[in-house]
């Protein structure tokens with residue numbers, strides 16, 4: 001049996017669906033019913049349920065986007081920086097292996113040679129390397145709390161998308177925003193991300209940090225072109241002139257735009273798709289929100 005923390009959230013629900021689809025036994029835990037953010041309660045929960053693995057898909061992301069983290073800093077620090085440390089302590093005490101959903105947003109840009117950041121690269125979009133958003137800073141602190149931990153996977157997700165239309169889906173956002181920021185990013189098909197996380201545990205790959213994104217990176221303009229082609233949308237898409245105009249028009253919170261190297265994941269035998277192929281397929285099989 002696996003414990004799933006944060007199973008009520010966007011990422012947690014995808015874990016729940018994929019676990020159910022595979023017939024894997026799990027219990028999704030919500031703070032509403034059980035306060036897993038308290039170390040003593042989490043240890044009690046582990047003792048009562050005796051799981052073989054724990055998935056931490058809990059955290060504070062801000063709604064509708066990370067801008068909200070600037071105004072809810074305590075919740076953000078609790079969910080993203082403190083909670084991973086609490087889960088670590090509880091899991092270490094009970095010798096329970098686990099996985100933590102982190103974010104690639106602790107980086108900005110590329111490595112100096114233009115390649116994607118590797119798991120060994122220090123974050124460059126965080127409180128220790130400003131500027132950054134409060135969200136990114138809090139996620140990097142969360143990873144610091146897990147440094148040198150045994151028995152944990154740190155799964156870095158980045159800009160999830162899927163074929164299911166909705167306010168958290170990056171492709172839906174690109175179709176709904178009035179104006180778009182032209183940047184280049186690594187992205188992750190949300191289902192593929194979860195499958196890769198489950199692959200790590202089920203195939204007992206070595207614990208540690210994994211960048212879990214589709215291969216390559218894609219610009220906003222390329223995504224728009226794929227949307228035009230596969231969704232047959234002919235209306236014009238408006239773009240911000242540059243990042244300064246984006247920051248002026250929104251609430252001034254900088255975003256991470258970055259490329260991540262996923263070769264460590266690929267070496268474990270997980271066949272992750274190229275980002276353009278994955279985006280195209282999501283758009284071809286699009287399920288509009290009702």
Ligand SMILES: NC(=O)C1=CN([C@@H]2O[C@H](COP(=O)(O)OP(=O)(O)OC[C@H]3O[C@@H](n4cnc5c(N)ncnc54)[C@H](OP(=O)(O)O)[C@@H]3O)[C@@H](O)[C@H]2O)C=CC1
Nearest residue numbers: 006008009010011030031057058059060075079101103157
């Ligand atoms: N969505 C995205 O674009 C990305 C998300 N991530 C990471 O994935 C994880 C899940 O994100 P996502 O599913 O999008 O987030 P959601 O807000 O949709 O869900 C997160 C869940 O975490 C639980 N939670 C526990 N502590 C807190 C807290 N202090 N504040 C808010 N919620 C809390 C809540 O569940 P309950 O109250 O029921 O226990 C909540 O439903 C986060 O760690 C996030 O940083 C990483 C990259 C991209």
Ligand SMILES: Cc1cn([C@H]2C[C@H](O)[C@@H](COP(=O)(O)OP(=O)(O)O[C@H]3O[C@@H](C)C(=O)[C@@H](O)[C@H]3O)O2)c(=O)[nH]c1=O
Nearest residue numbers: 061065066103105157158159160173177179180181255
């Ligand atoms: C608000 C806005 C954003 N954008 C761009 C900026 C950015 O490149 C992309 C996504 O920005 P958003 O504000 O929608 O989402 P944001 O909250 O920044 O998304 C992030 O969420 C957290 C939880 C993560 O961990 C990240 O990996 C990422 O998925 O869209 C526009 O093009 N136009 C807009 O009006």
